[in-house]
Amino acid sequence: METIVGWHIEMEFLEDGDKTRADCVLRLPDGAVLRAHGRADRFPTDPAQQRVGEEIAAARALDDLRHQLLAKAGAEIEEATHKPAHLVS
Template sequence: METIVGWHIDLEFREIDTKTEAAVMLRLHDGTELRAHGRANKHPDDPEQPRVGEEIAAARALNELARQLLTKAGVEIEEVTHLRAHLAM
């Protein structure tokens, strides 16, 4: 039997002077929402490449989101097994 489940992800950027901020929100099929943020700073000597700042900020936000997902999964495993879960990135 095949089951298809979808997650909804929103990723937004805000650029202020030399800073790029990314905000990500993940909504799981059970209604749980996880949120994370990432930032990137452009050095004054760097050329204008807004996309690069977005990629760095997004990567940092998604990395934080991944940590939150591992923590959530670990808690759920521990609730069922009553043993400490050892999940690594």
């Protein structure tokens, strides 16, 4: 039987002049909560494009989240197998 599982990531942005910060939260079914952050800094001579700053900051936050998820999965594999996990991203 096929099981469908879904995760929802909450993403918020803070704009401060030419700086954009993205904060994301992922609540996993095992009760773990992962928080990740990313930022984007607009070069002063670039045009103000809020959406682009959000996209860059979000991508960096998701990359941070990717690292955390791989570390969590690796730790769980090592706990179960008592051998080093070698996860390739």
